[in-house]
Amino acid sequence: MIGIPSRSKLLVTSIEQNHVLVTDNEGQSRELPLFQxxxxxVYSKHDLPIAKGDIIRITKNGKDAKSSRLKNGMLLKVKGFSKMG
Structure with missing residues (x-):
């Protein structure tokens, strides 16, 4: 996309007619290029109550915080949580 690096995570801050404004982690706002x-x-952010021992299924290929590969359909067991969650 024009001016937005791959794998960026942006927060939708405003929607007006055909314009969607997003903000990055540094507080910079820009218009989302809807033509692309x-x-x-776009995802809806919400809390997901999970606990140690739960099994979760990955539903989209991607990478975790340590850049390990996550494949669609993988089942992972929650070992626990760090102080950061």
């Missing part, structure tokens, strides 16, 4: 909507995904 086939190049990005």
């Amino acid at each position: 909507a086939d190049r990005f995904d």
Whole structure:
């Protein structure tokens, strides 16, 4: 996308008619390029109550915080949580 690096995580801050404004982690705002909507995904952020021992299924290929590969369909067992969650 124009001016937005791959794998960026942005927060939608405003929606007006055909304009969607997003903000990055540094507080910089910009308009989302809707003409390139086939190049990005939008998700709803919410808490997911999980506990040690739960099994979760990955539903999209990607990477975790340590850049380890996550494959669609993988089942992972929650070992526990760090102080950061």
